[in-house]
Each structure stands twice: as C-alpha cells, then as structure tokens.
Amino acid sequence: MQVVYQEIQQHLPTGDESRRLFHGRGHCFPGYEDLLIDWFKPILLITLYRSREKSWLAELIELLRAEFPAAEAVLLQERFIFTAPTCLLWGNLPVTVDALEAGLRYRLRLTTAKNIGFFLDMARGRELVRNSAKDKRVLNLFAYSCGFSVAALAGGAMQVVNLDMNRGALDLGRLNHQINQLDLRQASFLPLELFRSFNRLKRFAPFDLIICDPPAEQGKSFKAERDWSKLLRKLPALLAPGGEILACLNAPYLPPDFLQRKFSELLPDACLQTRIESGDDFPEQTPDKGVWIFHYLLSKS
Ligand SMILES: C[S@@+](CC[C@H](N)C(=O)[O-])C[C@H]1O[C@@H](n2cnc3c(N)ncnc32)[C@H](O)[C@@H]1O
Known part of the structure; x- marks a missing residue:
C-alpha cells in the first residue's frame, strides 16, 4: 500500500x-x-x-x-x-455530488450508472475548448453529459449543438448547463443516432468547431476502425471554411498513428495544431495507449 x-x-x-x-x-x-x-x-x-x-x-x-x-x-x-x-x-x-473543474460544476451519477457522468481524463480537452470557443458555433458529437458544451459556453461560445443517442445522458447535460448558470437558449440537445442524422445536422451548419469524442467501441453503435472514416468523410459538409476539429481517441489497441493516418487520407486539408495527452494525473507506461486529443484546423479555401 x-x-x-x-x-x-x-x-x-x-x-x-x-x-x-x-x-x-x-x-x-x-x-x-x-x-x-x-x-x-x-x-x-x-x-x-x-x-x-x-x-x-x-x-x-x-x-x-x-x-x-x-x-x-x-x-x-x-x-x-x-x-x-x-x-x-x-x-x-x-x-448530490458535483465534480469541480476550473470553476465549473458537473453533476455526478455515482450509484445509478456505469459511467459516473464525468471523465476526469478529458480536462485538457475541456480546457482547450474553453480557450478557443469564443464567439464560435460548436457541434459536440458523442456529447454524453455535455462537458464540452459547458466548457465551450463558459468560454464564450455563441451556440452549441449537442448530439448523443443516450437521452438520459443529455438530460444530465442540460442539468450541467443549469447548475453553471449557462443560458440554455445557447445550447441544443439532440437525442439521435449520429450516422442516421447527418442530413438533420446540416440544418444547423456551418460550425466553427466540431468535437468528436466517440467511444473506442460500443456494441453496434460505434467501432473505431470502422466508423472514424465514415465520420471524417461527413465533417467537411458541416464545417465552416477555416473551421476546427477536436478529435479524441481512447483505444489502446489501435496503432498510435491511427487517427493521423485517417485525417491525412480523408481530410488532407486539415492541419494538426496540437496533440495533447491527459496529463500527469494519468501516468502511462506506454503513452500511446492513453487518451489522446488532436486539434485540427481546416484550410480556409
Ligand atoms: C466517450 S462518451 C463521450 C464523452 C463526452 N464527450 C464527455 O466529454 O463526457 C461516448 C458517447 O457516445 C455516444 N454514442 C456512441 N455511439 C453513438 C452513435 N452512433 N450516435 C450517437 N451517439 C453515440 C454514447 O451514448 C456515449 O454517450
């Protein structure tokens, strides 16, 4: 011990x-x-x-x-x-118990769900979003309890559209906005399966920042090897010229350059700005196997 x-x-x-x-x-x-x-x-x-x-x-x-x-x-x-x-x-x-991070609160579901409602290891991703969201229209895909949306609005985002097929998680997300006194008129919550909803999402486009934080693998809903390509192909139609993508990967069994190869192949105009890991509270013997956050910028043309 x-x-x-x-x-x-x-x-x-x-x-x-x-x-x-x-x-x-x-x-x-x-x-x-x-x-x-x-x-x-x-x-x-x-x-x-x-x-x-x-x-x-x-x-x-x-x-x-x-x-x-x-x-x-x-x-x-x-x-x-x-x-x-x-x-x-x-x-x-x-x-009630709330996670507290950078002055923002996130309500926890400690005994009622498998995932407690908040991922501590995504703190640097939320920080990046908060610091770059000012006046932006943000699309938060795989939103879960909308931690990125709370961070974006706290950072001055104009509007955030949250999408997740788990309605209960989005309800918690709405609550997370309320307990931080954020204006709910600036946030939408779409309880939808993503791959059947791109046409609907186009009605809200274009976005200045799209956040993609899918699970590595979740039943038939998402499988990293199969679905990242499908996802990346759809993003240009939703993104404003010069827009940004935050792509999160937590799939220790995939090769370290998995996402970068997908971006080079499918979004060659996207330029990698930063690649961030979870930080000192999450020591990894093999850093490539931890959580990685990639921040891409699309060219303006
Ligand atoms: C890793 S969690 C997202 C965590 C979240 N971004 C955060 O910061 O707390 C993955 C989420 O993806 C959702 N999901 C998985 N497959 C989906 C799909 N095909 N369409 C919509 N949502 C999906 C799950 O319901 C789950 O809430």
Missing part, C-alpha cells in the same frame, strides 16, 4: 477541485493495475477492475480517511462485474 500512499501525495487536490489521486490503469505501478482513486469533494471513489480482499480494502479506506479528513464517504465501483455496481464502503453519501 506504500506505493498508493506515495502516489497520492503527488496528486493532492488544491482547493475544492476534483482530481485523479491514483491511476493504476496506465501500468506504472506493478500489482495495482486494477485500481483508480478519485476525489470529488466530499467523496472518494475507488474503482476496481478485479476483486480484492476485504482486509485490503479496509487498509485502503484507513489510508484515504487519514489523508482526507474532510471526506464524508468512500465509494467502491466494481468494474470487474458486468453491471459495474457502486456501493458505499464508509460514511454517508451526500444527496
């Missing part, structure tokens, strides 16, 4: 901001590849990808409570079980 303690010391939160405290999934800590620990004040969330002994968990809870005296609850999500149930290990769960 010493390695967990030492790593947490490197990632202690400042103020009330949420933070990944321990990221074992990047294979940098032998024996702890199954463990994630997150701080969403006032709760600690442990995520496990394999079963652990009760005594091991008791020791971890003790360590966390000593480091976080302000914690009100410790939760455990068991990702190795198909439904990924979350249970309370210690304390009392507040009625």
